[in-house]
Amino acid sequence: MRTLVKVLVALGAAAALGLGIALGTSWPRDAKGVAPQARDDRSVTPDQLRSLSNTRIFFAHQSVGDNILGELPEVYARAGVDEMPLVELSSARLPDDLPRGALVHTHIGVNGDPQGKITAFAEALRGGLGDQIDVAVLKFCYVDFNAETDVQGLFDRYRSTLSELAKQFPDIVFVPATAALTTEDGAKQAAKNLLGRTPDNAVREEFNAMVRAEYADSGLLFDLAGAQSTTPEGTRVSRSYNGRVHYALYSGYALDEGHLNVTGSQRAASELLASAARASSTR
Incomplete structure (x- = not known):
C-alpha cells in the first residue's frame, strides 16, 4: 500500500508540474537564467533617488533582504545617481561620520519567528536607533x-x-x-497540493491582504510580494x-x-527605494 501511495504521489506531482508548465508564461532567459529587463511603473525614478540623499533609512530584514541590498548599486547606476552609503548596524549608535543620507540595515530576529522579529525591531528603535533615522522598514521573510x-x-501585533x-x-x-513569496511550481509543491496541504x-497572501487593506491608501506601502509576483509584462503570477x-x-x-536572482533583486530594490522616497517626501 505504501508503494502504491508513493507512486500515486509521484505521478500526481509530475502531472501537476506538467500542468504548471503548460499554463505558465515562458520568458527568454540568458545563460544565467535571468529574464530580460523591463522598466515599469515600479521603477524608482532618478528624482526619487536624489530625494533620499538627506534621508536615513533603517531596513530590518534577513536573506531576501541581502538579495535586495546587493543590487542597490546597479539601481543607482542605471539612474545615473550617486549611491547612498550602505551601513550594517552593529550597535544602537550610528557612526558619528555617517552621512545625512544612508541606508542602515540589520538581520533582524530569527527566521521562522515573526513575532520575535517585531520585538527585535521595536527594541532596536527604542534602544537609541529611533533618534537617528527618518524612515523605518520591517520586512518578513517567506519562512x-x-x-x-x-x-x-x-x-494585529x-x-x-x-x-x-x-x-x-x-x-x-x-x-x-x-x-516575501516563493515560487509555486515543481514536484515539491505539486506533492503538497495532492496531499491537501495549504x-x-x-x-x-492572507497576511499581505490585511497589510494592503490597512496601508495601501497611505502611499507608503513596500509591496514586496506585489513586485515579486508581477511579471515584466505586468501580469500577476x-x-x-x-x-x-x-x-x-x-x-x-x-x-x-524563495531567493531572488539579479533581475528579481533589482526589481525589489527599486520598489524598496521608491517606497522610502515616498515616505521621505511626507516628512
Whole structure:
C-alpha cells in the first residue's frame, strides 16, 4: 500500500508540474537564467533617488533582504545617481561620520519567528536607533509563514507595534511591507497540493491582504510580494486554493524557491527605494 501511495504521489506531482508548465508564461532567459529587463511603473525614478540623499533609512530584514541590498548599486547606476552609503548596524549608535543620507540595515530576529522579529525591531528603535533615522522598514521573510501561523494574531501585533512606535517616534515615517513569496511550481509543491496541504503562499497572501487593506491608501506601502509576483509584462503570477486566489514568486525572478536572482533583486530594490522616497517626501 505504501508503494502504491508513493507512486500515486509521484505521478500526481509530475502531472501537476506538467500542468504548471503548460499554463505558465515562458520568458527568454540568458545563460544565467535571468529574464530580460523591463522598466515599469515600479521603477524608482532618478528624482526619487536624489530625494533620499538627506534621508536615513533603517531596513530590518534577513536573506531576501541581502538579495535586495546587493543590487542597490546597479539601481543607482542605471539612474545615473550617486549611491547612498550602505551601513550594517552593529550597535544602537550610528557612526558619528555617517552621512545625512544612508541606508542602515540589520538581520533582524530569527527566521521562522515573526513575532520575535517585531520585538527585535521595536527594541532596536527604542534602544537609541529611533533618534537617528527618518524612515523605518520591517520586512518578513517567506519562512515566517506556514499553515500553523496565526495570521490574524501576527497582523494585529504588527499593526499595533507600528502604531505605538509611530507615536513614540513622530519624526520617523514607518513603511509597512508585504511578506516575501516563493515560487509555486515543481514536484515539491505539486506533492503538497495532492496531499491537501495549504500552500504557504496562501498563508502569506492572507497576511499581505490585511497589510494592503490597512496601508495601501497611505502611499507608503513596500509591496514586496506585489513586485515579486508581477511579471515584466505586468501580469500577476496567481494560484488558487480552496476557491481563493493567492500569488507566487515569478520564476523569472527566482534564484531558488524563495531567493531572488539579479533581475528579481533589482526589481525589489527599486520598489524598496521608491517606497522610502515616498515616505521621505511626507516628512
